[in-house]
Every structure is written in C-alpha cells, then in structure tokens.
Amino acid sequence: MSVDQAAVRRIARLARIAVTDAEVPHLQDEINAILAFIEDLSAVDVEGVEPMTSVIPLKLPMREDVVTDGEIEPLILANAPLTEDGFFLVPKVVE
Amino acid sequence: MNDLTALTLAEARDALKSKSISSVDITRAHLDAIERAKGLNAFVAVTAEKALTMAKASDARIAKGEAGPLEGLPIGIKDLYATLGVHTQACSHILDGFKPPYESTVTSQLWRDGAVMLGKLNMDEFAMGSSNETSYYGPVASPWLPPNWSADKARAALGGDKRGLLTPGGSSGGSASAVAARLCLAATASDTGGSIRQPAAFTGTTGIKPTYGRCSRYGMVAFASSLDQAGPIARTVRDAAIMLRSMAGYDAKDSTCVNSPVPDYEAAVGRSVKGLTIGIPREYRLDGMSGEIEALWGRGAEWLRAAGAKVVDVSLPNTRHALPAYYIVAPAEASSNLARYDGVRYGLREPGGDITELYENTRARGFGAEVRRRLMIGTYVLSAGYYDAYYVRAQKIRTLIKRDFETVFADGVDAILTPATPSPAFGIGEKGSADPVEMYLNDVFTVTVNMAGLPGLVAPAGLSAEGLPLGLQLIGRPFDEETLFAIGETIEQSAGRSKLPDAWWA
Numbered sequence: 316m317s318v319d320q321a322a323v324r325r326i327a328r329l330a331r332i333a334v335t336d337a338e339v340p341h342l343q344d345e346i347n348a349i350l351a352f353i354e355d356l357s358a359v360d361v362e363g364v365e366p367m368t369s370v371i372p373l374k375l376p377m378r379e380d381v382v383t384d385g386e387i388e389p390l391i392l393a394n395a396p397l398t399e400d401g402f403f404l405v406p407k408v409v410e
Numbered sequence: 411m412n413d414l415t416a417l418t419l420a421e422a423r424d425a426l427k428s429k430s431i432s433s434v435d436i437t438r439a440h441l442d443a444i445e446r447a448k449g450l451n452a453f454v455a456v457t458a459e460k461a462l463t464m465a466k467a468s469d470a471r472i473a474k475g476e477a478g479p480l481e482g483l484p485i486g487i488k489d490l491y492a493t494l495g496v497h498t499q500a501c502s503h504i505l506d507g508f509k510p511p512y513e514s515t516v517t518s519q520l521w522r523d524g525a526v527m528l529g530k531l532n533m534d535e536f537a538m539g540s541s542n543e544t545s546y547y548g549p550v551a552s553p554w555l556p557p558n559w560s561a562d563k564a565r566a567a568l569g570g571d572k573r574g575l576l577t578p579g580g581s582s583g584g585s586a587s588a589v590a591a592r593l594c595l596a597a598t599a600s601d602t603g604g605s606i607r608q609p610a611a612f613t614g615t616t617g618i619k620p621t622y623g624r625c626s627r628y629g630m631v632a633f634a635s636s637l638d639q640a641g642p643i644a645r646t647v648r649d650a651a652i653m654l655r656s657m658a659g660y661d662a663k664d665s666t667c668v669n670s671p672v673p674d675y676e677a678a679v680g681r682s683v684k685g686l687t688i689g690i691p692r693e694y695r696l697d698g699m700s701g702e703i704e705a706l707w708g709r710g711a712e713w714l715r716a717a718g719a720k721v722v723d724v725s726l727p728n729t730r731h732a733l734p735a736y737y738i739v740a741p742a743e744a745s746s747n748l749a750r751y752d753g754v755r756y757g758l759r760e761p762g763g764d765i766t767e768l769y770e771n772t773r774a775r776g777f778g779a780e781v782r783r784r785l786m787i788g789t790y791v792l793s794a795g796y797y798d799a800y801y802v803r804a805q806k807i808r809t810l811i812k813r814d815f816e817t818v819f820a821d822g823v824d825a826i827l828t829p830a831t832p833s834p835a836f837g838i839g840e841k842g843s844a845d846p847v848e849m850y851l852n853d854v855f856t857v858t859v860n861m862a863g864l865p866g867l868v869a870p871a872g873l874s875a876e877g878l879p880l881g882l883q884l885i886g887r888p889f890d891e892e893t894l895f896a897i898g899e900t901i902e903q904s905a906g907r908s909k910l911p912d913a914w915w916a
Contacts (some may be wrong), residue, residue: 316799317706318790321789323786326786326789326790326793327786328744328770329793330773330776330785330786330788331749331752331766331769331770331773331790332657332766332770332773332774332782332785332786332884333683333770333771333773333774334774342783342786345785345846346783346787348797348807348845348846348847349737349783349787349846349847350787352734352737352847352850353734353735353737353738353800354633354734355731355734356731356734356735356738356803356804356807357799357803359731359803359807359810361803361807362808364806364807364809365524365806365809366802366805366806366809367805367806367809367812368511368617368805369636369666369807370622370636370812370861370862371622371623371666371668371863371865371888372677373623373666375665376662376665378662387511390511392510393509393757394507394508394509394755394757395509395754395755395756396753396756396757396758397759398755403754403755404754405754405765405768406762406763406764406765406767406768407764407824408764408765
C-alpha cells in the first residue's frame, strides 16, 4: 500500500500536525518508504492467531473505587502555558 | 586515590563503605569531569547544587552507619524520567520548560537507596532514534575516536557540528556516552526497541532491558507503552546488576508492573554457567552480515563452551517479521501516547486562530521530523479501514514471535546468544538522512526482545579491527535476569576489559 498527497494531508490533519505544501511530497516519500518496509507482513499466515494484548500473563489489578488524589490545583496548572482563575486557557470554542 | 571517576560503581561503593573516600569528593570529581566534557553534549541539565546537597546527606548517613545500597554514588538520569522540579523533556521542544511536580518511581527508588543525581542526560527525542541525532538539544558524541582520527581533529569537530564523530547510539545516547566517558558511575536508560542495548554495544558499556513489568513505568515519558521498559547502562555487568536491583520492583501506580520479589542480582554475577544451555538462533545470521560480527558471535559461543555451557543451534522462524511489525506497533502506540501534547496543559504553545489550529501549530513546531513522521505512520495504521490490516495483524505477528521464544525455552534453552548490532558505531550525519528505514535496521537484533517482553543484556565483547567496541546480546526467560548477569559476566571476563578511551575531549 502507498499514500498519495491527499492522504498525507488527511493523516496530518488526523494527527493534528500542521504541514506546509513544501513538506508534503517529502513526507509522502518517507511514509511510503516505511509502508514498503512493512508491506511483507501482509504475506504472513496469521490465520487463527490471537493478537497479543499483554506480553506477560497479568490480570489487570483492581483497587477500591475511592478518591486517592486531588486538591493539587496549583501543581496541575504549574506547567500550563496560559491559565486564568484556575483554568487552562484555550481559544474560544463555542460562539 | 587520584581519579575518582575511574572507579566502577562497585569499587566506589566499597571505597565509600570503608570511608576511604567521601561522597562529596567523588561527586565533585564527576561534576568537574562533566564541566570539562561539555563538548560531548551528554548532559542537557546539570544539577550540581542538588548533587552536592545529596552527597553531603549521604556522607552523614554513612557516618551514622545508615548507608543504603547506592549510598553516595553519583549517577546520571535519562531526560525521560520525571524528576521533581528538574528539567524533564525527553529532549523534545514540545515539553519546553516542563518541570514535573512529581518523581518517577524508578528514580525515587534510586534516591531511596542513597544515589546522588548529577543531572539529566541527552537522548533521541521521545526515545525515537538510534543515534541520538533526533534530540532537540543536538547530537551526542561518543568518547570513542573515529578510526584514524587524531585527538586534535576530534576536538575541532566537537566544537563544530560534530559530523564524522561517532554516535554513541540511541536513544539512550547521553547515558551511554556519559558512562563510557566516566562522567557518571552509571545511568538510567530506557528501551523500546533497543535503546539501552544498542548504545551499550556502541560504547563498550553494559546495558540491560529487563523483562516487561520488572520496573515501574510511572513517571517515565511514554513512547510505546507495551514495549517501554526501564534499565541501566553501566561500565560493568556487576554495576548493571547493582543498579537494576534498586530500579526494579512493584509499584501500584503502574498496572503492568509485576508484584514479585526483586532478587539480589549482584549475587548472580560470578555464578558458574556450567551446565547451562545456550541457544544460537540461525535466523540472526543475516545476509550480508559483516564477517567481523559473525566472528565475534562465534567467539562468544566459544567462551561459553569453554566455561562449561552447552551451545546448541535453535530456530526463531518469525525473527524477520519483528522489525516491520515493530514499526506498526510502536508508532501506533506513540500516536496515542503523544496526543497529550496539545499546547494547553504543559510545554510549548504556538498560537492559532481556533483550537485545532492551536494544536496543529504547536505540534508542528514542537515535534522534530522523526517524531512527526512516526506519529503520522501511527495515525495511519490506526485509522478507519487500516486498523485490521496493519495494527491487528502486527499484534498477531507479535504472538508468533513470542511463541518462537517460548518453544526454544521449553526445549531446555536457558539463554540465547546473538550479536547486539549489525555493525560497530557509525558517524554522526552518516545514516538515515535519505531513507528513515536505514536507521531502523540498527535494531534488527534487539527489537524481537521488546516484542516478546523478554529480558535482554548487552555485554562488552571486545573491539573491532578498527578499535571500536562491539557487544553481544543475551536473551533470557521472563524474569530470569539473574542468568543473564551470570552469563554476561562470563563474556565480559572472557573478552577482557577493554580500556575506555582517554579524555581527549577535556
């Protein structure tokens, strides 16, 4: 499989990464090189093979459904580029 | 003692215990060495004041007879471990200015045991790379001189763009370079596809990626969560064993961390390998493999035979699928993990007209080229219509790869011996600029181990004809790191300790 330039733009949009027109052909080549590299896998017989979900046999541990953390608003916001009144700031989302 | 930085971790520990040196002295000696080695670019942040405060506290505990297993030993920390209030960016611009309000479990256990933090070590951005060239902070130079280079020529390159100097490998390039250049006694590293073992092989040091689940991933910047594992890089097999004992152990904050006791790994160093069965997988004999690597591999098998082990041929038929499958699984998980970098909660923010533009601009500016490429591949293989063809298929192939190993171990093989890398270290600027896949091939011998969740150790096994370090890899049964340390020590002793390069950079 390979991707065309429209697909490159679509993938970039899904990944939320801005790309310039100049970057697209270059990215297309690189992505297609990687896709060619993984192409062989389509020939492997995986009939009846379970997909791996965990490399070690481990039951997901459960704990009491209680609050174990919190009341650390200043720490949560300490690394934010923009905050106001204890909130993260983003561009206007709702008109 | 003249040069405190020449001691191994074990020697320094014993000297501290007998009070023949102090932690403040050995910490100062390392801080001086770091200052003189700035050109190597191994450290991205030096915490000198913190180091000296920790060293003084260690000396006080030693005086009171309350020393921990790593008391007073100065070490370096890879930049992807969260360290409270200290630079933690996984060497990415997108985490610009990030200072965690918490400590990773692995580092907190090192401090609990008395270790002293010298600073944060350079790495490939988000651990995506095999040469430390994708770091936002620039490439790291290996302390090993390129063949036929004079110290003067190398010093001149160090002040410039470093092209032609050797890479220490990656992604834990800063860790490997710093340990080999004697800037720290040992370092933390991490391994998703070979990021501990390949740099160890390139720099003549020892590295171990333990079994998945052996160390807590809490507070490690995530790349591919089903593959990532913490581990040390150190100058000897014994030193790596000492480090791992403190790094490993159960942590309720990581649901994949295994609750089983941590053995005294150091006790396994020096244990006889007599009677062990060592497998040599035929699929690792690649077409066009360098004669030198093949000879090294044969020599390793000879050493183990001479030490009383039984060496047998084994087959791991799905080996060749591991690297392509890795380049589906790892980018897929990365695209999910790195979705958190949005310019809102931490790190870099690039303005945009609306929220989507804010995300897109921030991520375009904040991620380097290799990271952007992998995120796009990951996004593609997870996107509607491709998920089954790529991701689910890769996870099935992973099951096949793991099954290969299980079959070999069930047949009585105790450990598997392979080359660590297809070649010795290459030069900065030499690989991957035209075709990203060229760089990916570095991990061909190491990536299977992550796909199967097994422990893998790389021990120094001698020098190439051109005088560059070469490593051999040992792959073990799940949670049997002890056997790897025992065999690794045999390889290290049989190869004879290679002299690390003199400090031409200082």
